[in-house]
Amino acid sequence: MxxxxxxxxxxxxxxxxxxxxxxxxxxxxxxxxxxxxxxxxxxxxxxxxxxxxxxxxxxxxxxxxxxxxxxxxxxxxxxxxxxxxxEKKIKVNPAVGVRGPKKAKRLPKNIDVDSLNHFLDQMPEDEPLQIRDKAMMELLYSSGIRLSELSGMDVNDLSFSDQTLRVLGKGNKIREVPFGNSAQKILSRWVKERNQLIKNNQEKALFVSQQGNRLTNRAIQQRLSHWGKHLGLNDRLHPHKLRHSCATHVLESSSDLRAVQELLGHASISTTQIYTHLDFQHLAKTYDAAHPRARKKKD
CATH class of the missing domain: 1.10.150.130 (Tyrosine recombinase, N-terminal domain)
Known part of the structure; x- marks a missing residue:
């Protein structure tokens, strides 16, 4: 043996x-x-x-x-x-169909609202690439889109009139998601700067490099990591963390799981339940204040 x-x-x-x-x-x-x-x-x-x-x-x-x-x-x-x-040493494989213990779903960490607002507010906007990087981060946090959805986005996917963007998600499913005022302001500036960098008029990418080419996933990750370290963010900054922070903060404020599911582009609500989490103390306070049988009786 x-x-x-x-x-x-x-x-x-x-x-x-x-x-x-x-x-x-x-x-x-x-x-x-x-x-x-x-x-x-x-x-x-x-x-x-x-x-x-x-x-x-x-x-x-x-x-x-x-x-x-x-x-x-x-x-x-x-x-x-x-x-x-x-090799015909056995007639059947006895391990086929056997399942192991269920793995616990690991939740990505989110950044608290105050820290994230402070971080984004202190981002410099003096140079074209600084404007580009801030626009990427504002869009990731504002809309909760995936890294691949950000890198694959074209200029025509943006609609400034109603502050929405068209996203090509998993399974080639298209959805429309909103973005906020802060994202709109910096995106408007970036689109103007982008036009100065473009060397090939056929380039449709929203986010491009200094050479005018579409940014890769890896390049976007590196830019976020750079700014996280440069501006003293305690946790390592990456696109998924901004997506998760967006989902968590919207859910904490609205408690609307279905809306968050649609925002994130999840096919199943169970994925959203795993992906986002309410702070327990926040949930407990809401429960104590709202549930009729949870309210403390006055002496």
Whole structure:
């Protein structure tokens, strides 16, 4: 059984060109699978059942392994057993269909309203690229759009008359989202500056580089990171954080989950529930003030 594992790891290393680090990770996980088999006195891979795989994952979880670690063990076992199936060492892959413990949904951090307002207000607007960078940040925070939606935006997607923009989201779905007065003011200035940078009249991109080309996702991330550090923002600034801050602040003020879902372009309301979160104290205060059975009786 050990020789089968070694052959599989050799294949990953030499044929699949996996890195040494990845192969070592696979080795660690498959050693757990082998130890389990030896512990129940199995002497060939054919004896492993689906129930055994479930028991192995459950045991690891009980011993403190995180859902991510359990998922790695399950993935490594499934792929190894698939390899054995291709070599006719087993007749079925017992790991197919087995699910690991559910991973907790990680919420991105948002920036509090006062810190974000202070940060945006102190952004310089003296040079064309400074105006561009502030316009990008104002739009990300004002509308809660994704990084890819920002980089893919064209000038014609903006409507200053009703302060909306047309967004091409996931699944090539188009939606219209509003943007605020602060974003409108800086965007109006940027469109004028942009026209001075454009060298090719065929370029439609709203946000362009100094050379007049559409900004890449990576370039936008770098500009936000630069300003976050330059202006002393405590947390690392990236587009997703501005999107999340927009959603959180709108939800805290309105409590309208459906409106936030539409703003963010989520297909499912459950995604919005995970993606945004109300501060518990804010929620508790609202509840205490609003619910008739929560109000404290006067003596």
């Amino acid at each position: 050990e020789s089968d594992i070694q052959r599989y790891l050799n294949r990953l290393l030499h044929e699949k060109r996996y890195s040494d680090h990845t192969v070592k990770n696979y080795r660690r996980q498959l050693e757990k699978l082998l130890a389990f088999c030896q512990n129940v006195d199995y002497n060939n891979w054919q004896q492993i059942t689906t129930q055994d795989i479930r028991m192995l994952i459950a045991k690891q979880h009980r011993q403190g392994a995180s859902p991510s670690t359990c998922a790695l063990l399950l993935s490594a076992s499934r792929r190894f057993l698939e390899f054995l199936l291709s």
